[in-house]
Amino acid sequence: MINLEQVEAMIKAELPDAQVQVQDLTGGGDHLQAIVVSSAFEGKSLVKQHQLVYGALQQAMATEAIHALALKTYTPAAWNAASQVV
Structure with missing residues (x-):
């Protein structure tokens, strides 16, 4: 089992x-949702952005410590724009 802080640390190690x-x-620790904002996503397609995050979590996903991951990625500018929407 993996905790949320470990997932965050793994992503921050890569980004x-x-x-x-x-x-x-779900409360079971293996179906997660992550929102990731990083300047590393600038100029990259959504698929490439997700691949960066999945790369950071590769080991946890391979061992099925993370069984499912709902992922939303944003550049800082896109996040600021999305945050302005009411």
Whole structure:
């Protein structure tokens, strides 16, 4: 089993400037949702952004410590724009 702080640390190890919010969707610890904001996503497609995050979590996903991950990625500018929407 993996805890939310470990998931956040794994993402930040790969994307040091990332702001990360992780939630456990089911209470079982293996179905997670993550929102990741990083300047590393600038100029990258959504698929490439997700691949960066999945790369950081590769080991946890391979061992099925994380069984499912709902992922939302944003550049800082996109996050600021999304945060302005009411």
